[in-house]
Amino acid sequence: MNAAGRLGLYGAALAATFAVAFGAAGLVAPRGAAPQSIPQQEERNMQGHDMHAPTAEPSPGHGGHTATETASGVAQAAGGFVLAPVSAPGTVGESGELSFRILDPAGSPVTAYAPQHEKDLHLIVVRSDGARFRHVHPALDRATGTWSLPWTWDAAGSYRVFADFAASGADPVTLTRTVDVAGSFTPAHPETTDTARVDGFEARITGDLVPGSASELTVTITRDGAPVTALQPYLGAFGHLVALREGDLAYLHVHPEGAEPSPGEVSGPDVRFGAQVPTAGRYLLYFDFQVDGVVHTAAFVRDATTHAH
Numbered sequence: 001m002n003a004a005g006r007l008g009l010y011g012a013a014l015a016a017t018f019a020v021a022f023g024a025a026g027l028v029a030p031r032g033a034a035p036q037s038i039p040q041q042e043e044r045n046m047q048g049h050d051m052h053a054p055t056a057e058p059s060p061g062h063g064g065h066t067a068t069e070t071a072s073g074v075a076q077a078a079g080g081f082v083l084a085p086v087s088a089p090g091t092v093g094e095s096g097e098l099s100f101r102i103l104d105p106a107g108s109p110v111t112a113y114a115p116q117h118e119k120d121l122h123l124i125v126v127r128s129d130g131a132r133f134r135h136v137h138p139a140l141d142r143a144t145g146t147w148s149l150p151w152t153w154d155a156a157g158s159y160r161v162f163a164d165f166a167a168s169g170a171d172p173v174t175l176t177r178t179v180d181v182a183g184s185f186t187p188a189h190p191e192t193t194d195t196a197r198v199d200g201f202e203a204r205i206t207g208d209l210v211p212g213s214a215s216e217l218t219v220t221i222t223r224d225g226a227p228v229t230a231l232q233p234y235l236g237a238f239g240h241l242v243a244l245r246e247g248d249l250a251y252l253h254v255h256p257e258g259a260e261p262s263p264g265e266v267s268g269p270d271v272r273f274g275a276q277v278p279t280a281g282r283y284l285l286y287f288d289f290q291v292d293g294v295v296h297t298a299a300f301v302r303d304a305t306t307h308a309h
Helices: 003-010 018-023 040-045
Strands: 081-083 096-103 121-127 134-136 139-141 146-151 157-165 173-181 195-198 201-206 215-223 240-245 251-254 270-275 281-291 294-304
Touching (some): 096 157, 121 146, 195 294, 201 281, 201 294, 215 281, 251 270
Antiparallel strands (some): 096 146, 121 157, 139 146, 195 201, 201 215, 215 270, 240 281, 281 294
């Protein structure tokens, strides 16, 4: 069955093979919407980006962030900006280019951006079942406003593409579209897990997600049972955490607590985050970290409940 035909089946069926699918999500380099309906009040609350809009209980975090902010990335238009249709290869294994433009309120391509976390734009691509996560940084053609990078899909399915950016002089925003990739596939079914193994490293996440409350999460990195103390700065931090809410893939983007690292500084094995999730439910967490110049991605699945474990 092709990807479009399976959307309705696997979008809500996220349990046991997820860990295997996540194993393919380790990121080194890239190979490649109809927005879902949400209640009006929640939609207003989720128009912020990178959890920049503080709630009633702000807590200082890395780089001026607060620990209590909300999700975004549930629409292709927000803040007056539009994510134009995404062009990408249509089948598995087809080499090509993934490209798109951001349009301003007048419908013109945006060509000037304010860097956020050392990049003008962050591109998150993940299959709708939570597998095949990639965090990459395309190049901008400033003459046309087109973002692009070489792309090959390694698995079929329906993918969510998140563009995380701040146009010059405007507030940050996260926009999203869906791209379908033809071919047969077996959807992943994630179960909750607090441990991930990637490229010889083991990552463990601790802490509880409590809806509407500030939560501290700690990721600990080890290798062969020994603490890893050589974590290098990546995008201005010792770790980078993206959270997607199961179901609508609402987007949360947080950074570690503490000051921005100095050039050449290393850290580990613990990286602490402040986060707040807007609702109860299941969240897919992706932790990027860098060692010896190589970026790795560890994936976890956690449930947000009103009672701590």
